[in-house]
Amino acid sequence: MKIESLRLFHFPGSRSARVRWALLETFGDDFELLTLKLLQGEQYAADFLEMNPNHAVPVLEITWSDGSVQTMLESTAMVEWLADAFPEKQLAPQPGLSRERADYLQMLQFGGNWMDAMLWQIRVHRDLLPEADSDPKSVDRAMEKISKEVAPQLHGRLASSEYICGADFSAADIVIGHCLNWARAYGLCQEDVFKAYASRLGARPAFQKAFDDVVRK
Structure with a gap:
């Protein structure tokens, strides 16, 4: 079956940006992009909640060649699916028993789960909740864990390799790269090795287009 x-x-700039980036790297730009006004609450509209009861982006709606429609809700799953669906783009090691595939999946999920969860805690308590409901200690704990636990692991890899899983760019760099830029916006991961990595990613045309709607301060 075909798409x-x-x-x-x-x-703009949210987890859906990593999916937009992955789409541009694999599928090209022949897809429809619908930007929601989250700050105005469009994610709570009844028709959107039918697609995603979690009232969040991204949502990837796939129309198959038989006319059926499928939705995906998890950004890391979307990135992984796209990388595997277009093997000619060489964004993922071939599925199967290999050290390379195991390491790639490990780092894909490390970014999409562990690192992302800490960044989301910072985002929620620093930027989204009313002051009366926010917890500065949660922000401090997440910042410390990224500085002392996450950043050293990434630094060790990037000090010896151009990309997170070695010499070649992969879909793991899409997820890790998005999270790294998110962390850098909070003043984390400022070392030269991270700056150089961010510069390499930022030079990719697909990255530039995926983030062309982000307002820079």
Whole structure:
């Protein structure tokens, strides 16, 4: 079965940006991009909640060649699926028993789960909750864990390799790269090795287009 069309529900710079980046690296730009006004609450509209009861982006709507429609809700799953669906783009080691595949999946999930969860705690308690409900200690704990636990692991890899899993760019760099830029916006991961890595990623045309709607301060 073939893909008839793809539609991505998006908000600039958010987790949907990593999916937009992955789409541009694999599928090209022949997909529909629908930007939601999250700050105005469009994610709570009834028709959107039918697609995603979690009232969040991304949502990737896949229309198959038989006319059926499928939705995906998890950004890391979308990135992994796209990398595997387009093996000619060489964004992932071939599925199977290999050290390379195991390491790639480990880092893909490390970014999409462990690192992302800490960054989300910072985002929620620093930027989203009312002051009366926010917990500065949660921000401090997450910042410390990234500085003392996450950053050294990434630094060790990037000090000896151009990309997170070695010499070649992969879909793991899409997820880790998005999280790293998120962390750097909070003043974390400022060392030269991270700056150089971010520069390499930022030079990719797909990256530039994926983040062309982000307002820079």
